[in-house]
Amino acid sequence: MxxxxxxxxxxxxxxPTTPEGxxxxxxxxxxxxxxxxxxxxxxxxxxxxxxxxxxxxxxxAAAALARLAPRIGSVVVVTGRPAGVAxxxxxxxxxxxLEHMVVLGHYGAERWDARSGEVKAPGTHPGxxxxxAELPGVLDAIGAWRxxxxxxxxxxxxxxxxxxxxxxxxxxxxxxxxxxxxxxxxLIVEPGRMVLELRPPGMDKGVALNDYLREVGAGPVLYAGDxxxxxxxxxxxxKRRADGLPGVLxxxxxxxxxxxxxxxxxxxxxxxxxxxxxxxxxxxxxERDGQDGAETHPPVSD
Numbered sequence: 001m002x003x004x005x006x007x008x009x010x011x012x013x014x015x016p017t018t019p020e021g022x023x024x025x026x027x028x029x030x031x032x033x034x035x036x037x038x039x040x041x042x043x044x045x046x047x048x049x050x051x052x053x054x055x056x057x058x059x060x061a062a063a064a065l066a067r068l069a070p071r072i073g074s075v076v077v078v079t080g081r082p083a084g085v086a087x088x089x090x091x092x093x094x095x096x097x098l099e100h101m102v103v104l105g106h107y108g109a110e111r112w113d114a115r116s117g118e119v120k121a122p123g124t125h126p127g128x129x130x131x132x133a134e135l136p137g138v139l140d141a142i143g144a145w146r147x148x149x150x151x152x153x154x155x156x157x158x159x160x161x162x163x164x165x166x167x168x169x170x171x172x173x174x175x176x177x178x179x180x181x182x183x184x185x186x187l188i189v190e191p192g193r194m195v196l197e198l199r200p201p202g203m204d205k206g207v208a209l210n211d212y213l214r215e216v217g218a219g220p221v222l223y224a225g226d227x228x229x230x231x232x233x234x235x236x237x238x239k240r241r242a243d244g245l246p247g248v249l250x251x252x253x254x255x256x257x258x259x260x261x262x263x264x265x266x267x268x269x270x271x272x273x274x275x276x277x278x279x280x281x282x283x284x285x286x287e288r289d290g291q292d293g294a295e296t297h298p299p300v301s302d
Contacts, residue, residue, distance in 0.1 A: 013280040014266055016248060020241055021265020027220040027246035028072075032285055034219030035072045037065075038209055038233070039274070041079040041086045043226030044252040047271050048193060050162050052151050057090040058271040060279075066097040067282040071289070074216055077103045078205045080190065080197060080229060082154055083110040083119045093117060106155045107190075107199070107229075108208025124155050125200040127185030131157050135198075138181055144174055156199035158192075167194045192227045193256050206232030213240070224250035224274050227257055234263050250277065 016022050028035045039045055046055045069075045075098070079086045083105025087093050092101055092114065103112040110121040135157060139148060147164030150157065159178060161170035171194055182189045182198045190197040190204075205225070213221060213236075221240065223233050237247040251257075251264035252274050261267050268277055 013284050014268070014277065016265035018265045021248050024220055024222070024241070024246040024248035024265065028222060028248065028281075029284060029288065031219050032072045034217075036074045036076060036213060036216065036218040036221045037068065037072055037278070037281075038076050038078055038212075038221060038223045040205070040225035040227065040230050040233075040252070041077055041081060041090065043193065043254065043271070044224050044230075044274055045077070045090060045271055048226075048254070051149075052158075052160065055089055058275045060275045061271070062091045062095050062098070064275045064278040064282065065092075065101070066095050068278050068285070069101065070097050071282065071285040073218060075101045076209075076212055077101075078108070078208050078212075078233060079103065079105055080107055080153070080156070080158075080192075080199075080205075081105055083112040083121070087112050102212070104208045104212060106153070107203040107205055108211060109155055109200075109203050121155070125187070127182075127187045127200065128155060128157060128198070130185045131181060131187060131198050134181060135159070138177055139174075142173070142177055144170065148174070151195075153197075153199075156197050158195050158197040160195045162194040171196065190229055192229055193254070204232040205229055206234075206236040209233045210236045220246045220248075222248040222250060224252055224268075224277070225260065226252035226254060226270075228259065230260060231263070234260070238263075250274070 016025055042055055045061045046057045049055050065075055077086055083103045086103050086105055092098055099114050101114040110119055112119045149160040149163055151160060159174060161167045164170040174196055178196050179189045187198045188201045190199055221237060223237050225233060234249050237249055241247050249265045251261045251267045252270050253261055253267045268274055
């Protein structure tokens, strides 16, 4: 298994279980300078924790990405979090070799570029402000305060049930009322791992990933995620593959989201496994280049 490997030796590159995944990985290794590594944040680079504000990227995540980034076209993080928060919790700012990294926050509504260190974002959807004001009353009316936790993401509002006595039952009981609340204010509900997020329509990880890949003129793409929100990004990669463009789908495995694992070409052992996979890719490309750290490749675009 990928997860748990020590960096005292080179990590063995895992083999995808599907023909499409094997072809995608082979294309990435053959044409790294046009390849894109795209990653979710929570559950993929950062372990899931009861308090989202306490989430931090795996201790080796930034270093592993910095090893791989100079050898491929682009590294992008696609997350539902605000872009600046993901950058801070990931420790990505100011890391040598991550100068071309991009973080797409709020499902692509925000963008952080390492080159400028700035976050670009549109204004807040008025429905989010209305939901923010009404949500306490809605939760109180259905007796859902005990154990639930509301996360204000600025351009979205999320209700977490992981701290409740029965997280799955609380999740299911809140689903209907929160969808009604979202509908009244022109928002949608994005379900996740014991969380329901109310956010504006029109953007998801698939749209964000597609827009970015078109922008950089990408070739092979590897996308890694862990949650229901990543299904849209999986769909984007699958559509590219149907059009003859190679790609690899990686699931950061957990017992909570079987649907994602069923569609993945490769399942790894959570964030530890994702980091080990990134390290293994860096090892493979270093060996291809002939010596450690010798040859690097320019990014897909400037």
